[in-house]
Amino acid sequence: MTIQTARLSDPAVRAFVTAVNAHDREGFMRLLAPGATMADDGADRDPAEWIEAEIFATHGRLEVDNESRGGRVLVARHRNDTWGEMRTRRLFTVTQDGRISRFETGQA
Incomplete structure (x- = not known):
């Protein structure tokens, strides 16, 4: 059963999912802390390149x-054209000011 985005527990993660689903690039980028990092299947990637491609x-x-760990761990179905x-x-990983400093993704 799918969890409605509006019901996700963590505000930063909720905003992340909202921005992805709305294809709101500017809103998405505002969510990331300066120097934010990410990994895909355990390998660090360039966040800007990954975000654009995926x-x-x-x-x-x-x-x-x-969702678990206060909404900071999700199991989700990711769809894209590729x-x-x-x-x-x-x-x-969310900073004290509510921005995402790191996100990791991988197959569940």
Whole structure:
């Protein structure tokens, strides 16, 4: 069963999913702390390149199935025009001011 985005527990993670699904690049980028980092399947990636390739250029979308650790760990179905749909696990590190300093994704 999918969790409605508005019901996600962590405000920064909720805003992340909202921005992805709305294809709101500017809103998405405002969520990231300066120097934010990310990893895909355990390998560090350039966040700007990954975000463009996996989300915005390919019409990425997230449907959250489960959340844990106060909403900072998600199991979600990620869809985009390149890969179709895959079940992913996402882990977020959020700063005290509510911005995302790191996110990690990988197949669940």
